[in-house]
Amino acid sequence: MSTYNTAELRRQNRSRVFRYIFDSQTPVTKQDIAHSLSLSLPTVGQNLKELQECGLLETQGTFSSTGGRKPRAIGIAAGVRCAVGIMISVYHIHMVCIDLRANLLGQTSIICDFSDSDEYFRNMAGELERFLDENHVDRSHLLGVGVALPGIVDEERDTVVLARIVETSREFPTRRLTQYIPYPCFIENDANAGGIAEWWNYNAHGNMVYLSVQRGVGGAVLLDGVRYMGRHHHSGEFGHMCIVPGGKRCQCGMRGCLEAYCSTARISTDLGITREEFFAGLEAGNETYAALWKEYLDYLAIGIHNIRMVLDCNIVLGGVLAQFMEPYLGELRARLCAINPFKSTGNYLKLSHYRSWSTCVGVALHFISEFIDNV
Numbered sequence: 001m002s003t004y005n006t007a008e009l010r011r012q013n014r015s016r017v018f019r020y021i022f023d024s025q026t027p028v029t030k031q032d033i034a035h036s037l038s039l040s041l042p043t044v045g046q047n048l049k050e051l052q053e054c055g056l057l058e059t060q061g062t063f064s065s066t067g068g069r070k071p072r073a074i075g076i077a078a079g080v081r082c083a084v085g086i087m088i089s090v091y092h093i094h095m096v097c098i099d100l101r102a103n104l105l106g107q108t109s110i111i112c113d114f115s116d117s118d119e120y121f122r123n124m125a126g127e128l129e130r131f132l133d134e135n136h137v138d139r140s141h142l143l144g145v146g147v148a149l150p151g152i153v154d155e156e157r158d159t160v161v162l163a164r165i166v167e168t169s170r171e172f173p174t175r176r177l178t179q180y181i182p183y184p185c186f187i188e189n190d191a192n193a194g195g196i197a198e199w200w201n202y203n204a205h206g207n208m209v210y211l212s213v214q215r216g217v218g219g220a221v222l223l224d225g226v227r228y229m230g231r232h233h234h235s236g237e238f239g240h241m242c243i244v245p246g247g248k249r250c251q252c253g254m255r256g257c258l259e260a261y262c263s264t265a266r267i268s269t270d271l272g273i274t275r276e277e278f279f280a281g282l283e284a285g286n287e288t289y290a291a292l293w294k295e296y297l298d299y300l301a302i303g304i305h306n307i308r309m310v311l312d313c314n315i316v317l318g319g320v321l322a323q324f325m326e327p328y329l330g331e332l333r334a335r336l337c338a339i340n341p342f343k344s345t346g347n348y349l350k351l352s353h354y355r356s357w358s359t360c361v362g363v364a365l366h367f368i369s370e371f372i373d374n375v
């Protein structure tokens with residue numbers, strides 16, 4: 001075997017050992033690894049030593065012994081690397097920092113009106129540094145900074161076409177976004193990033209739909225964890241499915257779109273209140289809100305049901321609506337059952353794990369998964 005092949009084989013073994021420990025949600029033993037990966041104990045021992053010297057593994061106690069020395073419980077030292085995810089929206093910049101296990105180490109939301117200007121991008125880089133300082137992030141542990149925004153990222157031409165963030169769609173070079181950020185950067189569409197975060201969390205095998213409901217309604221179709229983009233990058237535009245022919249006018253200019261019925265604007269700005277005020281009123285028995293909410297859930301159920309009928313996979317409901325949905329999940333699932341011609345409990349609908357932080361976590365995960373793949 002040539003030197004190159006030996007080195008490559010060693011790298012692959014190290015990567016497999018790390019990946020195995022990473023994928024096991026609880027600590028494992030050297031024997032587990034050797035058995036599961038069909039590697040010899042000395043090979044596993046050597047790899048564990050190397051990974052531990054890099055600080056990537058740690059001993060997390062011992063297992064009980066069946067005779068002889070107690071086996072060591074080996075786990076990932078999750079805090080040894082981190083990544084930051086930034087989400088740009090019309091009025092805010094949201095940031096999270098996550099560790100190797102996608103645990104949130106810190107999060108913040110800054111009020112800042114978007115503008116396609118140097119001042120805005122410089123300010124964003126300044127806020128990032130402040131955020132890193134506040135969370136005591138060692139820059140040498142930072143793998144990179146992901147930025148997500150509501151737009152289509154054209155990788156071939158290195159441009160972003162903004163969709164809903166400004167009144168008229170406009171295009172600008174991706175490097176402008178991150179020009180003041182002195183770390184490796186990655187730019188992603190917001191719904192796509194949210195979908196990746198939830199797919200990762202649910203440890204999904206197979207396919208999943210992420211439905212993001214906030215002012216805009218959109219989402220992502222993930223086939224084995226990879227987004228299906230469609231020919232014109234319009235896959236997952238669930239907000240513009242027609243659910244009421246000739247119905248309410250939508251932002252897009254058409255009538256009867258899901259977004260026209262289920263934008264969170266319907267239960268906030270259209271009423272001149274905040275979302276928090278709406279749900280507080282609903283809980284307090286406000287009859288107007290109750291009637292509106294019933295209608296809202298009816299339409300939302302139609303949208304979710306239609307997606308289910310096309311793709312027959314789990315659907316994760318995210319976006320800002322998700323943070324208020326826990327008490328109403330049963331009602332929504334009951335509606336889904338009632339209109340499903342096949343046997344269904346409606347349990348295919350899940351609530352997003354990261355709530356309104358999904359997008360930030362998802363775009364940060366780009367660096368985590370890249371790191372894990374290349375250990």
Ligand SMILES: [Zn+2]
Pocket residue numbers: 239240250251252253254257258259260
């Ligand atoms: Zn529309």
